[in-house]
Every structure is written in C-alpha cells, then in structure tokens.
Amino acid sequence: MxxxxxxxxxxxxxxxxxxxxxxxxxxxxxxxPDFRTDKGIFNQSTESLYPPEVILSRTFFTKRPDDFFQFYKTKMIYKDARPNxxxxxxxxxxxxxxxxxxxxxxxxxxxxxxxxxxxxxxxGTVLENYCMDCMTGFGLDYVLESTENIPRCSCGGIVRPDVVLYEEGxxxxxxxxxxxxxxxxxxxxxxxxxxxxxxxxxxxxxxxxxxxxxxxxxxxxxxxxxxxxxxxxxxxxxxxxxxx
Structure with a gap:
C-alpha cells in the first residue's frame, strides 16, 4: 500500500x-461532468449564444427563463446517476x-x-424545487415532465430549482x-x-x-x-x- x-x-x-x-x-x-476541466460543463459546446456561467446566473434566469430551463434540463440533470x-x-x-x-x-x-x-x-439540490409565488414544493420529476419548457405551479408561478445561482447568496x-x-x-x-x-x-x-x-x-x-x-x-x- x-x-x-x-x-x-x-x-x-x-x-x-x-x-x-x-x-x-x-x-x-x-x-x-464537473465545471472547469477540459470535459467540464463550462467547456462543452452548446446551441446557446450564451456561456454556461451566464445562463446559470440569477439575472439570466429572470430575463430568459426559457433559455435557462432548456440548458438546465439538458446539462445539469443526471437522473440516472448512481452513487460511486x-x-x-x-x-x-x-x-x-x-x-x-x-x-x-x-x-x-x-x-x-x-x-x-x-x-x-x-x-442546494436539483431534487427540490419550489414555486416562486406560493412557495409550494415540487420534486425533480415535476420539472422534467412539465409539458411546457418553463415549469409552472397551478397558481401560475414559475417552479425553480432550489439551487444557488450565480449572483445569489x-x-x-x-x-x-x-x-x-x-x-x-x-x-x-x-x-x-x-x-x-x-x-x-x-x-x-x-x-x-x-x-x-x-x-x-x-x-x-x-x-x-x-x-x-x-x-x-x-x-x-x-x-x-x-x-x-
């Protein structure tokens, strides 16, 4: 040894x-994948005109939630991953x-x-999500199975992941x-x-x-x-x- x-x-x-x-x-x-290595998320090619570190910011989420969720669902969720x-x-x-x-x-x-x-x-965690208006909690499947790109609560509010975005404390x-x-x-x-x-x-x-x-x-x-x-x-x- x-x-x-x-x-x-x-x-x-x-x-x-x-x-x-x-x-x-x-x-x-x-x-x-991690974020910053050669194969990391920040170095992967995307169809978006914006770099990942911009997409994952609170400002971008607020202004362009549709683009945020498109990236989030395809690049940040690994539902089939298992503990190593x-x-x-x-x-x-x-x-x-x-x-x-x-x-x-x-x-x-x-x-x-x-x-x-x-x-x-x-x-935070991708497994927990909440309505930004009424604060009702939702699981990951609710976000992934949403028929709309931007998941919404029955009250009409956006359901966002309980993760810390850039610009958030x-x-x-x-x-x-x-x-x-x-x-x-x-x-x-x-x-x-x-x-x-x-x-x-x-x-x-x-x-x-x-x-x-x-x-x-x-x-x-x-x-x-x-x-x-x-x-x-x-x-x-x-x-x-x-x-x-």
Whole structure:
C-alpha cells in the first residue's frame, strides 16, 4: 500500500470526529461532468449564444427563463446517476460513527442516495424545487415532465430549482452549520474540489486541527496548508484507505 494511503488509513482508523468537504470531483466518478476541466460543463459546446456561467446566473434566469430551463434540463440533470465508491464509503464511515458531516458543493443528491444522513448542501439540490409565488414544493420529476419548457405551479408561478445561482447568496444556516462542523473537526478530509469557488472554499479557513487531508487530482490553493496531500481520484483513495 502506498505510504500516503497508509497514513490516511491510520488517520481514519484513529478518529471518530471526521468531516468531509467535497466538490464536483466526487461526482465525476458517477459520470456527472464537473465545471472547469477540459470535459467540464463550462467547456462543452452548446446551441446557446450564451456561456454556461451566464445562463446559470440569477439575472439570466429572470430575463430568459426559457433559455435557462432548456440548458438546465439538458446539462445539469443526471437522473440516472448512481452513487460511486466515494459516496458509499462516506456513508459507511458515518454509520460507524466516525464521520460527523458531509459538506458538499454538489447539487445531485448522491450522498443521500448512498445513505449519508447529515449532508450540508451548500449550493442546494436539483431534487427540490419550489414555486416562486406560493412557495409550494415540487420534486425533480415535476420539472422534467412539465409539458411546457418553463415549469409552472397551478397558481401560475414559475417552479425553480432550489439551487444557488450565480449572483445569489448561500443559505446562512448551511454556512453556520458547516463552520461549526469544520471548526470542531479533528480530521478534515477535502476531496474532489479545486477550492477556487468562494465563499464555499473559504470555509476551510475555519479548520483548527492538524489533520487536513486534501484528495484531488490537481493542486489546490490550500496545498500549502495541508498535512497530507494525495493527488488521485477520491473514490480510489477512500477505497484503499478503508480496505480491511
């Protein structure tokens, strides 16, 4: 076993206060594209005249909801995606009492599908939607099966996904909970994220321990602060580090 994997295994085995902070790289192994790599959503060709980062903004959603939903339904929804090894192992660690929380920037709901209970979704989830007028809640199927491109409630209001668009702020309850878990954690494992998207990436600053583990294929701005860095896929690393 690789020396770094052995070190991670020892850290996991000895701790009962682990927090996991994850990004798009956790879900790419479930065939959900990330945003910024060569094959990511931001670099995929689209029929739209607008770049994805513009389409996914609150201003664009307000002005051109038809174009927003056309992109959203075809590029942001992966209904057939299933949890991969990373999702499943994190759920197992939580069931063992080792992992206290999963803090994710992903919106796909795969952590819960794998069995994780305490998941803080910083950017919301595609699985939950609501009417912007009467606030009635709807599931994902309601949006996907809408006969109109812009899904609407019976009251006439637009049904929008409960996700954080560009120009929108994060839910402050989620921020406070994430800060609490990170600041109290003995071990903080950060996986599958480039740590360049703020304010989410800035949450790492609240960690006070000496077991900051970064698992990512590429370097991150926080590498200099890490106690252990493993440049590999998150599913592979966690599988090897938790192998009996």
């Amino acid at each position: 690789d020396r770094k994997i052995e070190e991670l295994k020892e850290i996991i085995d000895r701790s009962n206060n682990i927090v996991f902070f994850g990004g798009a790289g956790v879900s790419t192994e479930s065939n959900i 090894a990373a999702h499943k192992i994190l759920a197992e660690l939580e069931a063992q009492g080792k992992l206290k929380a999963v803090i994710t920037q992903n919106i796909d709901g795969l952590h819960q599908l794998a069995g994780s209970k305490n998941v803080i979704e910083l950017h 994060l839910n402050m309850d989620n921020i406070h909970n994430a800060i609490r878990y990170i600041s109290e954690a003995e071990v903080l494992i950060v996986g599958g994220t480039s740590l360049v998207v703020y304010p989410a990436a800035g949450l790492i600053e609240y960690y006070r321990g000496n077991k900051l583990v970064l698992i990512n294929k590429e370097t991150t701005p926080y590498d200099r602060s890490a106690n252990l860095i493993i440049n590999d896929s998150i599913g592979k690393v966690l599988s090897e580090a938790t192998k009996k």
